[in-house]
Amino acid sequence: MKREEIILGGFGGQGIILAGSIVGKAAAIFNGQNSTLTQDYGPEARGGACRAQVVVSDSPVSYPYVENPSVLVVMSQEAYEKYAAGAKQDVPLLIDEDLVKLKKDEKHPVFPIPATRFARELGREAVANIVMVGFLAAISSIVPAEAMKKSVLSSVPKGTEELNTKAFERGYNYGKEQLAAGKR
Amino acid sequence: MSSRKSLSGDFFITGDVACAEGAISAGCRFFAGYPITPATEIAERMSERQPEIGGTYIQMEDEIASMNAILGASWAGVKAMTATSGPGFSLMMENLGLGVMLETPCVLVNVQRAGPSTGLPTLAGQGDMMQARWGSHGHYSIIALCPDSPQEMYQLAIKAFDLSEKYRTPVLIMADEVVGHMSEKVTIPPPEEIKTLPRRKPAVPPEKYLPYVPDADLVPPMANAGEGYHFHVTGLTHDERGYPLMTAEAQDKLIRRLVNKIDKNQDDIIMLKEDWLDDAEVVVCSYGISARIGKFAVERARAEGIKAGMLRLITAWPFPENRIRQLSKKVKAFIVPEINCGQIALEVERCSSGRASTILVPHMGGGVHQPHTIIEAIRKALK
Numbered sequence: 277m278k279r280e281e282i283i284l285g286g287f288g289g290q291g292i293i294l295a296g297s298i299v300g301k302a303a304a305i306f307n308g309q310n311s312t313l314t315q316d317y318g319p320e321a322r323g324g325a326c327r328a329q330v331v332v333s334d335s336p337v338s339y340p341y342v343e344n345p346s347v348l349v350v351m352s353q354e355a356y357e358k359y360a361a362g363a364k365q366d367v368p369l370l371i372d373e374d375l376v377k378l379k380k381d382e383k384h385p386v387f388p389i390p391a392t393r394f395a396r397e398l399g400r401e402a403v404a405n406i407v408m409v410g411f412l413a414a415i416s417s418i419v420p421a422e423a424m425k426k427s428v429l430s431s432v433p434k435g436t437e438e439l440n441t442k443a444f445e446r447g448y449n450y451g452k453e454q455l456a457a458g459k460r
Numbered sequence: 461m462s463s464r465k466s467l468s469g470d471f472f473i474t475g476d477v478a479c480a481e482g483a484i485s486a487g488c489r490f491f492a493g494y495p496i497t498p499a500t501e502i503a504e505r506m507s508e509r510q511p512e513i514g515g516t517y518i519q520m521e522d523e524i525a526s527m528n529a530i531l532g533a534s535w536a537g538v539k540a541m542t543a544t545s546g547p548g549f550s551l552m553m554e555n556l557g558l559g560v561m562l563e564t565p566c567v568l569v570n571v572q573r574a575g576p577s578t579g580l581p582t583l584a585g586q587g588d589m590m591q592a593r594w595g596s597h598g599h600y601s602i603i604a605l606c607p608d609s610p611q612e613m614y615q616l617a618i619k620a621f622d623l624s625e626k627y628r629t630p631v632l633i634m635a636d637e638v639v640g641h642m643s644e645k646v647t648i649p650p651p652e653e654i655k656t657l658p659r660r661k662p663a664v665p666p667e668k669y670l671p672y673v674p675d676a677d678l679v680p681p682m683a684n685a686g687e688g689y690h691f692h693v694t695g696l697t698h699d700e701r702g703y704p705l706m707t708a709e710a711q712d713k714l715i716r717r718l719v720n721k722i723d724k725n726q727d728d729i730i731m732l733k734e735d736w737l738d739d740a741e742v743v744v745c746s747y748g749i750s751a752r753i754g755k756f757a758v759e760r761a762r763a764e765g766i767k768a769g770m771l772r773l774i775t776a777w778p779f780p781e782n783r784i785r786q787l788s789k790k791v792k793a794f795i796v797p798e799i800n801c802g803q804i805a806l807e808v809e810r811c812s813s814g815r816a817s818t819i820l821v822p823h824m825g826g827g828v829h830q831p832h833t834i835i836e837a838i839r840k841a842l843k
Binding site: 297300310312313315338339340 | 641642753756831
């Protein structure tokens with residue numbers, strides 16, 4: 277049984293849960309895998325810590341929580357401090373580099389992207405999560421990029437497909453460039 | 461998603477949304493409720509979908525009124541539902557009893573969060589299981605179903621409506637925050653493949669109709685308001701005409717029937733999911749999200765060579781007494797993980813009557829069990 281686990285963390289309003297839903301949907305609906313998404317959030321409408329846990333497996337998932345993440349995606353300092361330390365050191369850590377200040381002795385392979393800045397350049401900060409989903413699709417092979425892209429398009433509001441496609445591609449291409457350059 | 465009456469296909473949706481869609485597939489065309497985390501998404505979905513399909517969505521002033529509204533809608537002949545969580549469930553208790561007394565088909569969903577009181581609004585609990593059984597005053601029997609996935613939220617919503625019509629009773633869906641909020645693939649069949657039970661209408665002409673004369677299975681046929689049949693409903697103890705009759709004899713006859721129509725039909729009502737019970741020496745017995753984690757623990761225990769089995773209660777009430785009694789004769793122990801301090805565990809202990817031990821693995825709420833706590837209980841039970 278191959279089981280992969282992804283943690284996405286940030287604060288309420290960034291679209292963390294939607295990003296998790298896009299990844300889970302990409303696996304379950306567009307790639308024939310089993311997947312679950314569980315979400316944690318506080319009573320606040322915006323601003324509180326929030327986390328999505330996605331499990332992707334080739335057999336049905338009974339425990340829908342992360343035990344040993346295969347990849348971490350963090351879009352806030354709090355999420356970084358909360359989740360990075362608990363994960364094995366070889367687990368890739370994807371961060372929004374403008375929102376997360378790394379510890380000096382950070383051991384994880386770090387993949388930084390200015391996702392929120394890119395989103396702002398594209399015209400709407402709200403698509404930072406989609407930039408991050410594109411970036412994740414480039415860095416991690418848990419769910420194929422094609423399935424991720426289909427999932428983005430089937431999850432975003434009508435009329436925003438073009439913007440979201442651009443956001444996904446911006447993140448995806450940036451990730452591929454980083455990998456090609458051998459950078460972290 | 462499109463605005464067809466019943467969706468079909470594969471969706472990656474939350475349990476709450478799946479529950480609303482299951483109700484719609486079952487023919488629910490009336491939803492009255494008051495939003496409350498973690499059940500709000502059911503109301504939200506219904507507020508979008510009911511107007512599309514010619515149904516009614518009403519946001520009520522509170523949960524007391526919500527429960528009453530669905531009783532009224534049901535008497536008008538419409539399949540009706542409400543959804544809530546802990547504090548709202550408490551407010552619905554009085555009129556849940558009215559629904560039982562009037563024998564009114566309807567569905568009440570409780571997406572359980574951690575209590576008591578306001579507790580942890582956004583976090584999981586399973587502390588309302590005994591309230592589901594005994595929360596309204598007086599003695600009665602009830603049906604309560606416990607989905608463990610978004611797919612089952614969909615299917616059990618249909619099943620709940622069927623049972624409510626078949627036995628003329630409110631049916632409870634006792635979900636929990638995790639199952640309500642988690643997303644997973646949900647397959648919704650094409651509308652022509654979805655079979656639902658219609659209301660049992662009177663077989664006699666209006667002049668011969670007595671609204672509380674039961675059929676052989678103890679359930680009386682139900683005429684809807686406005687169909688030309690006389691009926692009278694009251695929360696007072698009543699006779700077969702539905703008129704108040706306040707004697708011990710009338711009470712004896714009515715309450716025995718209300719209880720027996722569920723208890724004596726329990727083989728038809730109870731649904732269980734059993735895995736690896738054939739050679740099991742220890743059985744994890746649980747429901748909802750705790751059963752999923754229990755199953756994960758059983759899989760791990762099996763990998764260690766431990767003869768563990770899984771008994772998942774899809775129906776919590778009526779409690780599967782007979783199955784627990786049978787199993788208690790051949791297993792050493794039941795492990796009961798639940799997100800409370802021991803509620804269903806009390807029933808397991810009662811039915812196993814000392815033949816097998818019952819080991820509660822409690823969780824106070826606000827999260828779910830760590831699998832290792834259940835695995836350790838399994839190991840310990842066999843020592």
